[in-house]
Amino acid sequence: MRLPVNITADSVEHVDASATLLYSGNVEVTQGKEITLRCDQLQLSRDEQNDSLITATGAPVIFEQSGRNGSSRGEASVVTYLVKQRLLRLEGSPLQFHHQDQQGNQTSGDALTANYDLHNERIEMSGSPIHIKHTKKSDHNKSPLTGEAGLIEYDLGSERLVMTGNAIIEQDGSKVVNDRIIFDLKQMNAVAGKKASASTRVQTTIRLDK
Amino acid sequence: MNVLAGLLLLVAVMLATSSYVNHLDRKTHASVSQHTYHQDFPDIQVRNLQLVHADANGRHLYQIVAEELRHYIKKSTELDNIILRATPADAPNWYTQAAHGWIDQQNKLLMLYGPVFLKQEAGNDAAPIETITRDMMIDYQNSLAYSMAPATVLNGSHLLSGTGVDIQLKKPVHVKLLSNVSGSHLLE
Numbered sequence: 001m002r003l004p005v006n007i008t009a010d011s012v013e014h015v016d017a018s019a020t021l022l023y024s025g026n027v028e029v030t031q032g033k034e035i036t037l038r039c040d041q042l043q044l045s046r047d048e049q050n051d052s053l054i055t056a057t058g059a060p061v062i063f064e065q066s067g068r069n070g071s072s073r074g075e076a077s078v079v080t081y082l083v084k085q086r087l088l089r090l091e092g093s094p095l096q097f098h099h100q101d102q103q104g105n106q107t108s109g110d111a112l113t114a115n116y117d118l119h120n121e122r123i124e125m126s127g128s129p130i131h132i133k134h135t136k137k138s139d140h141n142k143s144p145l146t147g148e149a150g151l152i153e154y155d156l157g158s159e160r161l162v163m164t165g166n167a168i169i170e171q172d173g174s175k176v177v178n179d180r181i182i183f184d185l186k187q188m189n190a191v192a193g194k195k196a197s198a199s200t201r202v203q204t205t206i207r208l209d210k
Numbered sequence: 211m212n213v214l215a216g217l218l219l220l221v222a223v224m225l226a227t228s229s230y231v232n233h234l235d236r237k238t239h240a241s242v243s244q245h246t247y248h249q250d251f252p253d254i255q256v257r258n259l260q261l262v263h264a265d266a267n268g269r270h271l272y273q274i275v276a277e278e279l280r281h282y283i284k285k286s287t288e289l290d291n292i293i294l295r296a297t298p299a300d301a302p303n304w305y306t307q308a309a310h311g312w313i314d315q316q317n318k319l320l321m322l323y324g325p326v327f328l329k330q331e332a333g334n335d336a337a338p339i340e341t342i343t344r345d346m347m348i349d350y351q352n353s354l355a356y357s358m359a360p361a362t363v364l365n366g367s368h369l370l371s372g373t374g375v376d377i378q379l380k381k382p383v384h385v386k387l388l389s390n391v392s393g394s395h396l397l398e
Binding site for chain 1: 302330332336339363365368370372381382383384385386387388389390391392393394395396397398
């Protein structure tokens with residue numbers, strides 16, 4: 001079901017020439033209970049495919065999202081929401097991202113750009129590098145898992161991180177370094193492998209204690 | 211807009227001339243009956259007013275319909291249940307309807323009292339912009355309409371509301387809600 005996008009602000013302008021709505025001052029956007037955006041300015045327009053486009057700018061733009069797999073919160077300088085595709089594009093220097101799953105485990109990161117697919121609950125972050133931190137609610141005695149990479153894909157449903165480009169994962173002295181690391185946050189299981197052909201593929205699996 | 215100003219000026223001149231003739235008549239009558247004319251009463255009163263202004267080719271530019279018009283000497287003109295339909299050649303068509311209208315003595319401003327409905331055609335198959343507010347001033351020389359009252363704007367799947375509204379009637383059509391705004395949008 002298509003939910004209406006509701007917006008409150010100090011003022012709004014409708015410019016017919018560009019069929020654009022421009023909201024200014026204390027802008028808050030909600031779509032059902034799923035998405036909330038807070039920003040200084042918001043433009044509602046259409047892209048080349050004539051699909052609705054929401055562009056929020058501010059210092060910062062704050063977004064909150066709650067879905068099947070927990071809730072997310074973040075800060076960025078520009079957030080573009082492609083309504084039909086249900087995709088949030090975040091830009092910042094850096095942008096902050098924070099996710100808490102249904103069990104209370106927390107994952108946070110900073111990146112330069114991020115694409116957040118709200119339908120599939122998957123976020124793809126890029127930066128130079130991206131820093132990420134994961135804290136298990138049940139692990140009181142352990143330090144948080146930390147990592148960095150040039151590109152991180154985080155599937156909130158499977159709780160799996162795919163890290164590429166000088167990827168590093170570290171926790172309590174254990175360290176995995178590789179071009180590509182797939183890390184299962186449920187199992188705390190890292191699969192690291194060099195980018196190579198199948199015949200020369202070398203993989204290392206390091207099990208970090210839960 | 212200048213044409214509308216001219217039209218309203220024409221109405222004013224017509225009313226003033228009529229008023230003057232009426233006044234002379236009353237003076238003559240007064241000399242007999244000692245009646246004194248009171249400025250608080252209209253010198254001209256017209257029911258079911260319909261005014262159309264067309265260009266040289268017969269194309270309608272403006273149409274004013276009012277249930278009643280009252281003109282006061284050295285004062286303004288009042289209109290009840292006014293409809294103003296503008297079809298200018300160089301700007302999008304617009305239409306406004308209000309319970310009461312008031313034209314100032316200089317014929318520069320049209321004040322619409324009570325509930326006001328204003329519809330602007332957007333053109334190019336775009337949805338029209340409809341504004342519902344109260345107590346709206348139309349500055350027709352500058353193609354502006356504004357109100358400080360709460361206003362609701364409907365444009366296709368966009369519904370906006372706020373307090374205070376500024377509207378540009380010429381191209382590009384521009385509507386601004388000034389404070390405490392909220393919008394509901396069904397987006398695709």
